[in-house]
Amino acid sequence: TDAEVNTRKKTFTEVQTERLEQAERTVLIKCPSKLSEKKLLQYLSSHGNVKSHFFFENRGIHALIEFLEKSSVDSLQDAVGIPSGAEHHVVPFKSRLFTFTMKSPVSQAAEETPLHLSPQSHISVKELIEKLCHADSISNQMYMLLNEFQLTEENIKLRFLACSLVRDFARAYFPDSVVQPFGSSVNTFGKLGCDVDMFLDFNHVQKYATNMKKGPFEMEYQMKRLPSERLATQKILSVIGDCLDNFGPGCVSVQKILNARCPLVKFSHQPTGFQCDLSVSNSIAIRSSELLYIYGCLDSRVRALVFTVRCWARVHGLTNSVPGSWITNFSLTMMVMFFLQKRSPPIIPTLDQLKELADEKDKHIIGGYDCSFVSDLSKIKPTKNTESLDTLLSDFFEYFGNFDFRRNSINLRKGKEVNKPESSPLYIWNPFEQDLNISKNVNQPQLEKFVAMARESAWILQKEEKAQQTISAEPWGLAALLIPFGKSNPSKMKNRMKGMGSETIRSLLDSLKLNNTNTLQKAVGK
Numbered sequence: 001t002d003a004e005v006n007t008r009k010k011t012f013t014e015v016q017t018e019r020l021e022q023a024e025r026t027v028l029i030k031c032p033s034k035l036s037e038k039k040l041l042q043y044l045s046s047h048g049n050v051k052s053h054f055f056f057e058n059r060g061i062h063a064l065i066e067f068l069e070k071s072s073v074d075s076l077q078d079a080v081g082i083p084s085g086a087e088h089h090v091v092p093f094k095s096r097l098f099t100f101t102m103k104s105p106v107s108q109a110a111e112e113t114p115l116h117l118s119p120q121s122h123i124s125v126k127e128l129i130e131k132l133c134h135a136d137s138i139s140n141q142m143y144m145l146l147n148e149f150q151l152t153e154e155n156i157k158l159r160f161l162a163c164s165l166v167r168d169f170a171r172a173y174f175p176d177s178v179v180q181p182f183g184s185s186v187n188t189f190g191k192l193g194c195d196v197d198m199f200l201d202f203n204h205v206q207k208y209a210t211n212m213k214k215g216p217f218e219m220e221y222q223m224k225r226l227p228s229e230r231l232a233t234q235k236i237l238s239v240i241g242d243c244l245d246n247f248g249p250g251c252v253s254v255q256k257i258l259n260a261r262c263p264l265v266k267f268s269h270q271p272t273g274f275q276c277d278l279s280v281s282n283s284i285a286i287r288s289s290e291l292l293y294i295y296g297c298l299d300s301r302v303r304a305l306v307f308t309v310r311c312w313a314r315v316h317g318l319t320n321s322v323p324g325s326w327i328t329n330f331s332l333t334m335m336v337m338f339f340l341q342k343r344s345p346p347i348i349p350t351l352d353q354l355k356e357l358a359d360e361k362d363k364h365i366i367g368g369y370d371c372s373f374v375s376d377l378s379k380i381k382p383t384k385n386t387e388s389l390d391t392l393l394s395d396f397f398e399y400f401g402n403f404d405f406r407r408n409s410i411n412l413r414k415g416k417e418v419n420k421p422e423s424s425p426l427y428i429w430n431p432f433e434q435d436l437n438i439s440k441n442v443n444q445p446q447l448e449k450f451v452a453m454a455r456e457s458a459w460i461l462q463k464e465e466k467a468q469q470t471i472s473a474e475p476w477g478l479a480a481l482l483i484p485f486g487k488s489n490p491s492k493m494k495n496r497m498k499g500m501g502s503e504t505i506r507s508l509l510d511s512l513k514l515n516n517t518n519t520l521q522k523a524v525g526k
Helices: 002-009 012-026 036-047 071-081 125-132 137-148 153-173 204-212 229-248 285-299 301-317 329-341 351-356 389-401 444-467 490-495 502-519
Strands: 026-031 052-059 061-067 095-098 178-182 196-201 251-257 266-269 274-282 409-410 416-419
Touching: 012 026, 012 285, 026 071, 036 052, 036 061, 052 125, 052 153, 052 444, 061 071, 061 153, 095 153, 125 137, 125 196, 125 301, 137 301, 153 178, 153 229, 153 274, 153 416, 178 285, 196 229, 196 251, 196 409, 204 301, 229 266, 229 274, 285 301, 285 351, 301 329, 301 389, 301 444, 329 389, 329 409, 389 444
Parallel strands: 026 095, 196 274
Antiparallel strands: 026 061, 052 061, 178 196, 251 266, 266 274, 409 416
16 A cells, blocks of 8 residues: 555654654543444544544453544543542552543444454464465465564554553653663564563753753753663662552553563553563664664565564474573574575675665664664665565575584674584574674574474475465465474474484474474464
8 A cells, every 4th residue: 555655665763753752642541341432532522633543352442542632632631530439549640541431321323333343463373274275375375474463553553552651650750751662563573462672761861961062161960870870770660660560550460670681670561451571771672673674664575474484483382482492583583584685686685785875874883883774765775586485485494494503603794604603503693782692592402493394394385386286275385384293294204304313303203292282272472
């Protein structure tokens, strides 16, 4: 659609700014189960124009209402009552979360137009497989999977609203702070149901300071000084965490994890239904989000391939929602990007090429690392590569099924295999912090399992190509790859595992058995 093309070409920062501003004009209303949509909108429009709205189900019906003007929110807040009821004392914090009740029951006529509810979660893999069987090519199957799993416009609005509501608390202490999402909520690779990673930013506080220095004198704030930035971060998060815990409507299970490498507050935000992780500004994480945003916008095949590979990995137990020695979704995404850089001609540019295109305003040096790359998408030449997703998927499995992991590492800056700087089984260079391996957690058995699954998948796709399968209700193409392999015939696996230690094979087959029973239930995690 034209609208989509327009949103696609905006820079990452423009999109973020626009969405944050939109979230400030938004409120969330819990509605009765029998609701007249017309009456609700009539009531709200007495406070100003409603620009857009949608309903969703999350332990009851909720409406997200976006006003045209921010002043409408203030007007509504002035008119809203405090909850009555003698049995509870309330914390008198006035947020943008409201409950709407109808004093007189809804008449039959009004009830006949049922509310349209926007889904906030994706279908199960089992349902997905059934849908995929009716597509007419692997390429279409992959776009189908993308459409089922990607974040919807409504879900993205809800994510920014969750950040905006947390920001209302932060502003009580730090009036010009911003809370914004990073990672999968904004990098175009987020899946319905994924957590909201958000951070608290005071960065533009420093921008005022630079303007002051021009005159003949200097003026600065007296501020509390602490021995380290880490300590300041911990203190700020501790207080905001307590605040959410004590006063935040709908903020439950608040956990302060202040001794982690990156201190954070985890909480569950009941009104929106999100699991949230709040940390303090991490510029490098934002650069990674923007880099992925750029790659995701450049070519529609990029996202289709990433979503497919991640869903495949989840089904086969290669990734897991609990931390451990599994490959992470971030590592998998980087592997897909690397593979696309290596096509001939390349489908996406290397990070060094994006850096070449950067101008003054794109210069970012963070903690001594050069994180500069072009932000204007129109400066990047579109690829001349016309390969189909069918080919790319099959070649992805072929490529990594035969990759020399013992010797080589994956470097997205250069877009080529480089000798491993140290002996981790899987070495993927952190695109910005050049001395870090983003897949340091992955152990040898997990890597070998990945290789075995990639080989098996390449084999299934090639075998099908020869058979020129007619479309049938039998799972074929991508659908055949989303069924745990041990299910059909574990003995077939053994032929394609030559050259692996027998120990590894034994542990692999065991892990396959273990996985099969519970894979389909929890088939697609983060």
